[in-house]
Amino acid sequence: MRYNHAELFAGVAAAAPERDCIVFREKRLTYRAVAERVNRLANLLLSRGITVHRPRAELRPWESGQDHVALYLLNGNEYLEGMLGAAAARAASLNVNYRYVEAELAYLLDDSTPRAIIYHARFAPTLAAVLGSLRTPPDLLLQVADESGNALLPGALDYEEALAASSAAAPPTAPDPDDLYMVYTGGTTGMPKGTLWAQADILESALAAFLPEGFFDAASLAAGVELAVASDRRVVLPLPPLMHAAAQWIALAGVLSGGTVVFPDVVDRLDPAAVWRVIDREGVQLMNLVGNSFATPLCDEFERGGYHGRSLQLVGTGGAVASASVKDRILRLLPHVAIVDVAGSSETGSQLSNVSTSAEPAVSGVFAPAAGTCVVAGDRRRILEPGDPETGWLGRYGAIPFGYLGDREKTERTFPVIEGRRIALPGDRARHRADGSIELLGRDSVTINSGGEKIFAEEVEEALIVHPAVADVIVVGRPSERWGNEVVAVVALAPGSDPTDAELLADAAQRLARFKLPKAIIRVDSVVRSPAGKADYRWARELATQELSAQKELIP
CATH class of the missing domain: 3.40.50.980 (Rossmann fold)
Structure with a gap:
């Protein structure tokens, strides 16, 4: 139907x-x-x-x-x-x-x-x-x-x-x-x-x-x-702004399936106290949020006390990095909850998922594919089989969009026909692992070509944010005479923390090849994100470039 x-x-x-x-x-x-x-x-x-x-x-x-x-x-x-x-x-x-x-x-x-x-x-x-x-x-x-x-x-x-x-x-x-x-x-x-x-x-x-x-x-x-x-009536809370697709989808799911959609009293910003009050008052069962930028302040507020969160059954997260350490923190506070990491885009819908519970250690970056999800070869000519070592394009066929309004060129480029299937390729890079799972590497538009190597910004962000002193991070590339482009991390530290750059890099080196490690770390009070929690890569890139210019001006 x-x-x-x-x-x-x-x-x-x-x-x-x-x-x-x-x-x-x-x-x-x-x-x-x-x-x-x-x-x-x-x-x-x-x-x-x-x-x-x-x-x-x-x-x-x-x-x-x-x-x-x-x-x-x-x-x-x-x-x-x-x-x-x-x-x-x-x-x-x-x-x-x-x-x-x-x-x-x-x-x-x-x-x-x-x-x-x-x-x-x-x-x-x-x-x-x-x-x-x-x-x-x-x-x-x-x-x-x-x-x-x-x-x-x-x-x-x-x-x-x-x-x-x-x-x-x-x-x-x-x-x-x-x-x-x-x-x-x-x-x-x-x-x-x-x-x-x-x-x-x-x-x-x-x-x-x-x-x-x-x-x-x-x-x-x-x-x-x-x-x-x-079916069981569900009480759902779309926490990000409805001007973003993921929030629209959970809200539509609520009203089109006979559920109840609730909103906190404060909607022009994230107010953790207002969120927990409405969760407990209305018996919210399903909530979605955007990565650490939403999860961390919600955990901080819950730990201050006065809330129980007993009704919550599932927390969906997507759109930005949700580190394993932060997911573990949620599960320690709410051990009865399941966390579903969801990856997707406006062009694919909800494409990948990863479930964490208190019985299983939380992981990040590796997902189970939804129906129609595939990985396409870099030349966009074939669909890769599970286990193929090539890094390709994350795609989806089946129920996908018609195209982009008023833009024939981008429509034909983003929705090509491959092996007889019309496939959405919004620009994410991925590997199809032998067990059928998919390793998501990140958006190609924020991939950094450094010394001839492709480095995925989100992969480096995942490695850095594991450190307990890192509250938030965006990774970008900036021009480099030696490398063509070099990796730069823009980092906001947790209150009271002051690790050295060497300490942060040594920790990340346990999860990243040496050539992927940042060549510079810029510290900021807070990382700029959209109201939905998505990284503002343009801001970070401008900051990294300005920092480089300032350094050059200091050299006599």
Whole structure:
């Protein structure tokens, strides 16, 4: 069975109308209430002609036949309403990074050409600064009131007032499983790209592990809904911002399977106390986070006391390094929990996993592959067999995206046909081990070519962060007269720690070949990461290069 998100949600809401759907601050919205709000938004969009205009079968992989709805929002019920309301109107929602400055925001909005933008009032000044310069201005602005108190932008509608004035009846649309799910990449190593998925395919590639057994084999939508509603209701907490794919996937898994999605009271930053309070108050069972940058402060807060965490069953982590030592720390504090390291991308869904429990020592970097995951040879001409020693490209076939919005060249390069299969190759390097597991080495765009050797930044980060004095680290390359490029580690140390460079290198040398060790270590108070915890390699590279320039200026 192939599912459309809007139809599946409507079916679940009809089958379990009084079940809690979304809990956020003082709001406790049932499935009936959320379904009504989704319908009101869909009908509002439709009243402005925001919907589908060309069927998928008529389009090329990089084309969209649907209108787009930009979600410029912090986490909360409005984000999920925006995704589902757009889907119900047969438009396609898209994520906007709320940390973007004006130039970045203008680029994204010009690239995606949304006909509607739903945004929190706090972002109104930045949005106002770019609206006049957009090639295609939006037809509808919906402003969500917040603590900022910012007035409505000219022509904008208040979100709640607009929904109240719209019909709560089911919209007169016939959603299709091939309607778009669109997610923009983070742009940490290049300009953001709009990845175009069929809604049915993202369910299979990114959400399958959260859905009941037999869900995709169901003979009808009604049968799939019955399976979802009959399965154990799960309370899930998407901790990273919903503007990032991994958080969207756990949130969608919650509302499309009859679960309850909860958010902490504080959503504009990571507030560990607020997170633990909502976990204990709402009985959260499943939470996802981003590597050590989320896990370490959460562990620190838990150790201060006042929380029990008894309801937690599974902690998913991905998007950044989650070191074995930090995972072991989580398991010491919460021995009943399983930790699932998940690797994937906007182009592949959840592709690799690694489970750690208190009964097994935590490991990092080696994963079990999901269905369709493979490693492709460096020349992109063949799929490597398990045990082949070649370092190749991590790929996935089967349920993968159509392509990148408006970009034929990148679509054809990222989704080539190899051995008769269309394969997504987003740029990660990997080895397929003889036992069938996959060793993930890191994104090729942050690979360092030093003295003719390829060194994977994430592999060096994994080796350094094991040291108990290292709180966080980003590894980059910078120009070198001797090596062409040299490895540099930008390190934030744990409070009260002050190891020498030699001590850090000696420890890492137990896990790395000598040529991979950093040629320099730069110490910083804190490492710059995105709100989702992803490493800011551009910042680290600039810092490393500036440090080199400063050193040269000191040489007479």
